[in-house]
Amino acid sequence: MKNVARLSLAAITLAGALGATAATFDPRETFAPFTYPQPVNAYRSGSGLPGPLFWQNRADYDLAATLDPVKNTMTGKAIIHYTNNSPDTLDVLWLQLDENRFTADARGNFTSGKTEKRHTDGYRIASVTVEQGGREVAVNHVVSDTRMQVRLPVAVAAHGGKVSLTIAYSYDLPGDFGGRTGFAPSKNGNIYEMAQWYPRMCVYDDLRGWDTAPYLNSEFYLEYGDFNYAITVPSDMIVAGSGELVNAEDVLTAAQRERLAKARESDTTVMIRTPAEVTDPASRPKKGGTLTWKFRMKNTRDVAFGASTAYVWDAARINLPEGKKALAMSVYPVESVGDASWGRSTEYLKASVEHFSSKWYPYPYPVAINEGGSAASGMEYPGIVFDPMKAPAKALHMVTAHEIGHTWFPMIVGSDERRNAWMDEGFNTFIDVYEADAFNHGEFAPKRDGEYAPKGGNPVDEILPLLADADAPPLLMGADMVKEKYRHPATYFKAALGLVLLREQIVGPERFDPAFRKYIATWAYKHPSPSDFFRLMESETGEDLGWFWRGWFENNWQLDMAVTKVEGSSVTVENRDQLVMPATLRVTFDDKTTRDIRVPVETWQQHTSFDVSVPGGRKVVRAQIDPDHAIPDRDRSNDTWPR
Known part of the structure; x- marks a missing residue:
C-alpha cells in the first residue's frame, strides 16, 4: 500500500557519523544460537512447514449492500458462515468493524500525531443473529472501537463446528479522508473506492487465539473463504469488483459483453467503454432506477469494489502458467486517458501478473483490476487495486506492479500484516525489483532505488542512514508501533533489501528461488509466522541463517x-x-x-x-x-x- 507520503532515506536523522569507529565486534553475540520468535510444536514444524496438527478456521460470506451516492451511505446485510476447525470450543466470535476507525473517539486518531477533524459515526448495527442447529436467534454483542464481540447462546464445537452469523448494518461514507475507503470527485461524477465495507471475521489461530488488534489505519489479518456478494447502485454507475461478475447480462450492454469476450482472447488492450461513451446513456443497459451487480470469488480473504458514473473501461488477456488465462481490466476517469497516464494501465497490470505468476506462483483469480481514483489511491485488495488517477506512466507502472504484487503477499500467503508488516510490504517490494527489470526490457528499471533513492543511488548505500539511526525500529516489531518516519524505509525498503541480499549475496538465486517458491506454495492460503519463514528458508537453502535473522531482522545492526x-x-x-x-x-x-x-x-x-x-x-x-x-x-x- 502506498497511499502515504514517500520518504527518502536521506531524510532520516543519522545517529552518528557513518565513518566513526564502532565498538569492537563480538562474534559470540552475532553467532549465538538464534531464538525464533515462535516455537516449534504440533502445529508448526522445525522445517518451516505446517505441522501434523496444523489447522485453520474458515469464513464464507454472502453479502448484499446498497450504495446511495446521493446520501453517500452504505446499507448492507452480511451472512457469515463460520467453521471452527480449531481444537477449542468457541463461545464468542470476534469481528472487525473497520468503519469505526472514522469516529471521533477512535483509537487510531491518537496514533498518527494529530486527531482527524472529520468524522463519521461508524457502523450502525441494526441487528445481529446467529443460526445454530436450524434455529436463528438474536444475540448480544459488544462493540469496542473497531472490534465487535458476539456472545453465542451455544458454543461452536471444535474440529469442524459451524455457525452462521447475520449482521444488518449501515454507515456514512468517510469521503476522501477515509484513506483506504471513501469517495472523491472527478469530471463525470464521484469515484467510490469501497473497501472494508462489511463486518469481517477476526482470525482465530494457534499463535494467540482471537487476534483482535484494533484497526489503526495500517494493516490487516483475515480468514479465507468463498464470497458471493451483490452491490446495488444507480443504473448509470459502473461497478468493478473483486472476483468474477456473474450477471453481466443484467448490468452490461450487448456491445460491452462482446468487447469483453474479445478482450479475453487479446494480448493487446481492448476498450470496453470508451471515453466518448462515458457521457452516453446508451453505454448503460437501463435508464433510471438501480441495477444490482453480482460477483463471486473463491478462496479469498476479502473483497472490495469501485463504483462510478465516470469510468472508462478497458481489458486484455492475462497468460498464466500451464495454459491458464485470466483477465486484466482497468477503470479510470476521462482525465486519465492517454499513454502518458492510464492508457497503458492494463498493459502494466497484465505484464506484472504474468511475471509474478511465472516467477513465483500462478495468479489464482479470474480477474485482476486496476481502478483509478483518489480517495484510496495506493491500496490493495484481492483481485482489485486502487491507484492514483493522476499518476504519470512511470509512477503508474511502479504502483500498479506493487499493489497487484500484494496478491502474493498477503492475499495468497496470508501473514499477519498487523503484527508483521515486513512480511507483506517488504516481500512485495522485493518481488517488484525483478518485475521492474523484466518489464519491457527494463523500461522503468531499476526498482532497487525507486522512491527510496530519488537520485538513483545504490540501495546498499541508501540503507546506511537507517542502519546508523539509533531510533530506527527493528523489523521484528508490531506494525502499529513503527513511526511513519520509518514505515517505508524499514518495513518496505529494509525488508526488501534483506531478501535481495539473501538472494544475491548470501545463498544465491539457484538456492533462494526454489526455496522462496516453496515458501509461497506451502503457505498459500495459510497464516505463516516469521519463524515459519525463517525455518523454511534455512531448511530449503541448506544454510544456518540465524546470524542474518538476528542482525538484519531482530536488530538494526551495522556492517563495517x-x-x-x-x-x-x-x-x-x-x-x-x-x-x-x-x-x-x-x-x-x-x-x-x-x-x-x-x-x-x-x-x-x-x-x-x-x-x-x-x-x-x-x-x-x-x-x-x-x-x-x-x-x-x-x-x-x-x-x-x-x-
Whole structure:
C-alpha cells in the first residue's frame, strides 16, 4: 500500500557519523544460537512447514449492500458462515468493524500525531443473529472501537463446528479522508473506492487465539473463504469488483459483453467503454432506477469494489502458467486517458501478473483490476487495486506492479500484516525489483532505488542512514508501533533489501528461488509466522541463517569490514561492527592482474581479524573488500589498501 507520503532515506536523522569507529565486534553475540520468535510444536514444524496438527478456521460470506451516492451511505446485510476447525470450543466470535476507525473517539486518531477533524459515526448495527442447529436467534454483542464481540447462546464445537452469523448494518461514507475507503470527485461524477465495507471475521489461530488488534489505519489479518456478494447502485454507475461478475447480462450492454469476450482472447488492450461513451446513456443497459451487480470469488480473504458514473473501461488477456488465462481490466476517469497516464494501465497490470505468476506462483483469480481514483489511491485488495488517477506512466507502472504484487503477499500467503508488516510490504517490494527489470526490457528499471533513492543511488548505500539511526525500529516489531518516519524505509525498503541480499549475496538465486517458491506454495492460503519463514528458508537453502535473522531482522545492526594490511601474498581483513556478511576481496597483483576471493561469514565465527592467503605466490599490491558495493558497508574509507 502506498497511499502515504514517500520518504527518502536521506531524510532520516543519522545517529552518528557513518565513518566513526564502532565498538569492537563480538562474534559470540552475532553467532549465538538464534531464538525464533515462535516455537516449534504440533502445529508448526522445525522445517518451516505446517505441522501434523496444523489447522485453520474458515469464513464464507454472502453479502448484499446498497450504495446511495446521493446520501453517500452504505446499507448492507452480511451472512457469515463460520467453521471452527480449531481444537477449542468457541463461545464468542470476534469481528472487525473497520468503519469505526472514522469516529471521533477512535483509537487510531491518537496514533498518527494529530486527531482527524472529520468524522463519521461508524457502523450502525441494526441487528445481529446467529443460526445454530436450524434455529436463528438474536444475540448480544459488544462493540469496542473497531472490534465487535458476539456472545453465542451455544458454543461452536471444535474440529469442524459451524455457525452462521447475520449482521444488518449501515454507515456514512468517510469521503476522501477515509484513506483506504471513501469517495472523491472527478469530471463525470464521484469515484467510490469501497473497501472494508462489511463486518469481517477476526482470525482465530494457534499463535494467540482471537487476534483482535484494533484497526489503526495500517494493516490487516483475515480468514479465507468463498464470497458471493451483490452491490446495488444507480443504473448509470459502473461497478468493478473483486472476483468474477456473474450477471453481466443484467448490468452490461450487448456491445460491452462482446468487447469483453474479445478482450479475453487479446494480448493487446481492448476498450470496453470508451471515453466518448462515458457521457452516453446508451453505454448503460437501463435508464433510471438501480441495477444490482453480482460477483463471486473463491478462496479469498476479502473483497472490495469501485463504483462510478465516470469510468472508462478497458481489458486484455492475462497468460498464466500451464495454459491458464485470466483477465486484466482497468477503470479510470476521462482525465486519465492517454499513454502518458492510464492508457497503458492494463498493459502494466497484465505484464506484472504474468511475471509474478511465472516467477513465483500462478495468479489464482479470474480477474485482476486496476481502478483509478483518489480517495484510496495506493491500496490493495484481492483481485482489485486502487491507484492514483493522476499518476504519470512511470509512477503508474511502479504502483500498479506493487499493489497487484500484494496478491502474493498477503492475499495468497496470508501473514499477519498487523503484527508483521515486513512480511507483506517488504516481500512485495522485493518481488517488484525483478518485475521492474523484466518489464519491457527494463523500461522503468531499476526498482532497487525507486522512491527510496530519488537520485538513483545504490540501495546498499541508501540503507546506511537507517542502519546508523539509533531510533530506527527493528523489523521484528508490531506494525502499529513503527513511526511513519520509518514505515517505508524499514518495513518496505529494509525488508526488501534483506531478501535481495539473501538472494544475491548470501545463498544465491539457484538456492533462494526454489526455496522462496516453496515458501509461497506451502503457505498459500495459510497464516505463516516469521519463524515459519525463517525455518523454511534455512531448511530449503541448506544454510544456518540465524546470524542474518538476528542482525538484519531482530536488530538494526551495522556492517563495517576493512582491509588493514597487505604483506606479500597475505591480506588482513577485519570485521569491525556487529553485522556480518559474506564479501568479495579483490586483489591486484604487481603485474596489474586481479583476482576475486570470497570471504564467507564463517570467517567471523572465531575471528575479528583474519589473514587471507592469496593463492599463486605473486605479490599483492592492492586489496579491496566489497569492490562492487554489493553489501551495506557503512565506512568505505577503510575498504581499500593502501588507503
